[in-house]
Amino acid sequence: MSDSITGGKTVVIDYQTGNLNSVCKALRAVGADVSIATTPEGLRNAARIVLPGVGHFSSTGCLQDSGVADALREQVAGGTPFLGICVGLQWLFGGSTEAPGVSGLGVFSETCERFPSNVKSPHVGWNALERVGESRLLDGLEDSPYVYFTHSYRAPRVSATTAVTHYGGEFTAIVERENWMAVQFHPEKSGEAGLTILENFLRVSAC
Amino acid sequence: MLTRRIIACLDVAAGRVVKGIQFVDLIDAGDPAALAIRHAQGGADEIVFLDITATHEKRSLLLDAVRRAAERIFVPLTVGGGIRTLDDALRVFDAGADKVSINSAALRRPELITEIGSRFGAQAVVVAIDARRSADGPEKAEVYLNGGRLPAGVGVLAWAREAESRGAGEILLTSMDSDGTRSGFDCELTGAVSDAVQIPVIASGGAGTVQHFADVFTAGRADAALAASIFHCGVSDARTLKHELAQLGLPMRLPC
Numbered sequence: 001m002s003d004s005i006t007g008g009k010t011v012v013i014d015y016q017t018g019n020l021n022s023v024c025k026a027l028r029a030v031g032a033d034v035s036i037a038t039t040p041e042g043l044r045n046a047a048r049i050v051l052p053g054v055g056h057f058s059s060t061g062c063l064q065d066s067g068v069a070d071a072l073r074e075q076v077a078g079g080t081p082f083l084g085i086c087v088g089l090q091w092l093f094g095g096s097t098e099a100p101g102v103s104g105l106g107v108f109s110e111t112c113e114r115f116p117s118n119v120k121s122p123h124v125g126w127n128a129l130e131r132v133g134e135s136r137l138l139d140g141l142e143d144s145p146y147v148y149f150t151h152s153y154r155a156p157r158v159s160a161t162t163a164v165t166h167y168g169g170e171f172t173a174i175v176e177r178e179n180w181m182a183v184q185f186h187p188e189k190s191g192e193a194g195l196t197i198l199e200n201f202l203r204v205s206a207c
Numbered sequence: 208m209l210t211r212r213i214i215a216c217l218d219v220a221a222g223r224v225v226k227g228i229q230f231v232d233l234i235d236a237g238d239p240a241a242l243a244i245r246h247a248q249g250g251a252d253e254i255v256f257l258d259i260t261a262t263h264e265k266r267s268l269l270l271d272a273v274r275r276a277a278e279r280i281f282v283p284l285t286v287g288g289g290i291r292t293l294d295d296a297l298r299v300f301d302a303g304a305d306k307v308s309i310n311s312a313a314l315r316r317p318e319l320i321t322e323i324g325s326r327f328g329a330q331a332v333v334v335a336i337d338a339r340r341s342a343d344g345p346e347k348a349e350v351y352l353n354g355g356r357l358p359a360g361v362g363v364l365a366w367a368r369e370a371e372s373r374g375a376g377e378i379l380l381t382s383m384d385s386d387g388t389r390s391g392f393d394c395e396l397t398g399a400v401s402d403a404v405q406i407p408v409i410a411s412g413g414a415g416t417v418q419h420f421a422d423v424f425t426a427g428r429a430d431a432a433l434a435a436s437i438f439h440c441g442v443s444d445a446r447t448l449k450h451e452l453a454q455l456g457l458p459m460r461l462p463c
Contacts, residue, residue, distance in 0.1 A: 018328050019300050026281055054328035122330065124377060124407045125430065126252055126460040127209045146210065146460040148283060150330040150376070167209055189283050189305060191247070191463065 008047025010202070011037045013072075015062050018054035023085065026188035030199040040071035046080055048202070052188075053087025057112070057153065058099035060091045069105060076179045083201045084182030089175060090155055092182050098153050107180050108160065112153045119168035122152040127165050127185075129173050135162035136204045137174055137181060137197050147173075147183075147190040147197075154184065210458045211424045212431035213445045214253040214409060215246035215438075219288075220260045222268025240275035247280040250446030250463040254280060255308065255433065258288030259354075270302045277303025285333055287379075293322045300327060308379055310335040311352040314359045314366070317373055324374035333409070334370040335379040338363040338396060345395040355383050363396070364403045371404045378404060379433070381411040389415030389436060397427035409433060417442065417451045424457050 010032040014020055024034045027050065037043055049072060053060070063069045076082045090096055093104045096112035104112075115121040128144040138145070154171035157164055163174040165184070173184050181201065187194035218225045223237040235241055243254045254276070258269045266289065273286055286299045287308025296307045313320050313334055324332045337355050338348040348363040359366070367378050380400050382393035392413045401408040407430035410423045414437045423429045434445065442448050449459040 017326075019305070019331065021277070021300070021303050022305055025277060025303065029281070054330060056328075120405050120407065120430070122376065122406065123209065124330065125209050125212050146463070189281060191282050195281055 008033070009045060010034050010048050010050060011043055011046035012050045012052060013043075013063070013068060014038050015051075015059060015066075015068070017056075017059040018052070020052055022186075022188045023050065023052040026195060026198055027202075030195055030202060032198075032202055037068075038066075040067040043068070043071050043075055046075065048081045048083070049075065051082070051084045051088035051091065053085055053089075053091065054150075055087060056098060057087060057090060057096040057104075058102050060087060060104070061099075061102045063091070064103075073105065079179065081179045081201070081204055082181060084180075085188075086151060086184060086186060089172070089182035089184050090153060092175065092180060093155050096153050107177070108155070108158050108175065110156050110158055112155045114153050116168045122150055123154075123167045124150045126190075127167060129163040129165060130170075131163050132157070133160075133162040133176075135174060136176060137183065137200050138163060139200050139203075141193055141196055145193040147185040147187065147193055149185045151184060208458045210252075210460045211429070211452070212252040212409075213250075213420070213449055213452075213459075214255055214285075214431055214433050215243075215249075215251035215445060216255040216257060216411070216433045216435045217242055217246075218257050218259050218435070219269055219272065220258070221265040222272055225259070239269070239272040240279070243272075243276040243284070244279045246445065247282050249444030250449055250460075251282065251434075252431070252445070252460055252463070253283040253285065255285045255287065257308070258286070260288075266298075270298060273299065273302040273304055287333070287335055291319075293319070293326065296323045296327070300331070306331045306333050306376070308333040308335045310337065311354075313370065314350065314352045314361070317369060320370060320373040320375050324376070329374045329376040332375050333377045333379050334367075334375040335381065336363060336366060336370070336400075337381045337383055339383040340393070340396065345393070345399045348396055348399075351383065363400060367400050367404050371406050375406060377407045377409060377430075379409045379411060382413060385413030386411070387436075388413050391415065391419040392423035392427055392429070392432065394422050394427035397423055397429050401428040401430070407431060417448060417455075420448065420452055421455045421457060424452070
């Protein structure tokens with residue numbers, strides 16, 4: 001892949017939880033020039049921004065406190081593409097019943113909820129994506145690729161949902177609205193399909 | 208539909224795979240990283256490294272293999288064996304593992320489960336349980352530590368539930384009775400543990416045929432199964448195994 005497609009810095013936000021290694025490695029494997037940011041200043045020269053997420057919804061609270069949330073909102077409004085992963089998808093919603101006192105970014109107003117009690121939780125493993133809208137991230141992939149999930153909370157289907165997955169009912173697996181993009185699964189752990197999705201994100205960024 | 212996972216497991220001693228699969232074109236069939244990459248390419252849904260020596264002197268050899276594997280494989284990578292402290296776990300994650308598997312150390316100090324889980328997320332903590340049946344049925348099986356040498360004084364269901372309540376993301380259950388026999392997984396034991404917890408259960412020990420995997424996914428209600436010796440028994444790779452299981456009606460990630 002040439003630099004003209006993937007050019008500029010891909011900034012991965014580190015909010016001091018979980019493990020950024022895998023995400024950074026996978027982004028580099030598809031040609032991204034990755035740097036890590038912990039502060040609003042770190043986002044400033046980003047060509048695109050990635051928010052990985054493992055762990056508890058409450059850990060996103062520090063994104064508001066540190067000013068990263070405001071900086072991000074401004075930057076994405078100004079044209080910088082964003083990719084949220086796992087809790088990074090849930091954070092784009094209004095909030096989550098996992099941490100009722102912590103509000104999300106509110107790009108989508110709905111609330112994330114736990115899986116119903118009639119299925120095992122967390123939802124761990126490879127499950128299929130079902131396309132329900134025009135998806136830039138799934139460009140070039142087969143109809144229903146398998147990707148790797150690990151989560152106990154999920155976002156409902158909204159108008160910007162481009163793919164759903166079925167487990168205890170359907171939930172949002174991919175959401176895409178303008179420069180806001182997010183996936184509930186882990187593209188960095190989803191084999192070739194996951195790498196293609198990350199590569200597609202790098203390409204979207206240059207449009 | 209959520210698929211059942213086939214997890215390729217590599218036993219590593221002093222940085223070398225023991226009982227490694229002989230891929231003819233691999234230059235170094237004892238290199239854990241080379242084999243992990245091959246298994247990922249061969250359709251395995253996840254990879255596990257189990258360090259069966261795990262002495263401190265040899266530790267750096269394993270970490271080096273984890274580092275090299277993690278550069279090239281983009282499916283989940285779990286590392287177990289000899290992880291006794293949060294610092295041990297940190298080094299393994301730092302090398303590129305996605306999950307750690309803890310066994311004896313969790314029995315000795317169950318707080319370790321919570322410590323690793325709150326730092327790296329519950330999804331990153333696999334609690335490995337070695338269990339041996341008594342005459343009284345699967346639910347009475349006893350847990351062992353130190354590689355099966357020492358009874359832990361706790362029943363398998365009680366320990367599985369405690370591990371879950373302390374924040375384990377998955378249970379890796381090895382039947383000591385079945386391990387090495389190639390006569391099938393202990394489906395009764397696996398089913399009893401799977402029913403006792405909400406978190407996924409990975410079955411291990413006893414696989415010798417494709418049907419054994421089908422049995423543990425149905426009668427054993429396992430969410431995933433470890434595959435090691437099956438690859439010595441005429442099944443060439445995970446893709447072949449998964450194709451055959453799909454033909455038996457099991458949901459598998461295919462193509463892969």
